[in-house]
Amino acid sequence: MEWDYGMLLEVAKHLEGNDHLAFSLTCKAFRRASQELRRPEGRPLTTDLRRESLLKRKPGFGLEWYKWVYLSFKRIRWDRMPFSARALLNLAARPALHDGHLMHVAAFQGSKKVMKWLVSQGIPLDFDEWLVGASAAAGGQLSILKWFKEQGCSLVESLDSYACYNAALGGSLEVMQFVRGEGCGWHPDVCVQAAKGNHLELLKWLRSQEPPCPWNFETAAYAAKEGHLDVLQWLRSQDPPCPWGASCCHYAALTGRIDVLRWLRREGCPWHAATCAHAAKGGHRDVLEWLRSEGCDWDKYACEYAAEEGNLDVLKWLRSEGCPWNEREICSSAAMNERWDVLEWLRSEGCVWVV
Secondary structure (H helix, E strand, O other): OOOHHHHHHHHHOOHHHHHHHHHHHHHHHHHHHHHHHHHHOOOOOOOOOOHHHHHHHOOOOOOOHHHHHHHHHHHHHHHHHHHHHHOOOOOOOOOEEHHHHHHHHHOOOOOOHHHHHHHHHOOOOOOOOOHHEEEEEEEOOHHHHHHHHHHHHHOOOOOHHHHHHHHHHOHHHHHHHHHHOOOOOOHHHHHHHHHHHHOOOHHHHHHHHOOOOOHHHHHHHHHOOOOOOOHHHHHHHOOOOOEEEEEEEEHHHHHHHHHHHHHHHHHHOOOOOOHHHHHHHOOOOOOOHHHHHHOOOOOHHHHHHHHOOHHHHHHHHHHHHHOOOOOOHHHHHHHOOHHHHHHHHHHHOOOOOOO
């Protein structure tokens, strides 16, 4: 069949990112259209099922997609899935697909129909003990959690906090209340994930319980890192306030959250030379300029981090302002991270290196 290539390109333009792989494997013409669109960005043809990617944009895969993956790709059986590989949807470092991963994605997506089909193919609903339920919690899928329980599957292990942790990732208050009612434990990372995800109402509920869900320095630090100023302000308004430290300023500098940094300093949050180093690492010259105008100290690590990350413009500015460096260490850092343009500039500045 002859395809109108212009039409194929138009179709490909409207595809979701995770649909390009399936589209491109249909035939050579489809693949050419998909590759042409993605070539300028240098992106490979992949379906990204990593947890952080799914949380940003929940998938909408239908049953036919699951059948296609299950029947077309080389898989490792669910019962040969090593325990170390059972972190929720953490597929980034493993080239092999375990068929149990499909059960996790279906639970996260909230597709009971798909989960039933996978069971019909011999994958037990509770093959991964309680972790499939945790995947549903991360996806905010209360109905799946209730159905999971109706099927006789346990949601938690003794003193387990994984379901609450994943409910905090998804940000669903209803899901959090449900898993707590099932006896799921919690720890400070639950509050950390709620703050990181900007789930303020969930965070308020967590702290309103008796006893409240514990928090720590990282709760405030991750709110600062993600730029959630309203969350950070609420954390510090409590009695007693959520603990904080210089890590709040470090993280805000790393991600270029200058509005958060200004507020932190007005409120007396400490900082030191590592704050400038983190701004350099993130490539934020405007943040560095503001930090220095406010008297924030710096040291050799600002230059080293800029070189390590390939932020040459920042490195040049640092040196023009008299920031200290260690010539041997900075050359080594640039070389180890293959920052050849940085290394070339360092040599032009007379930096010595050790072979």
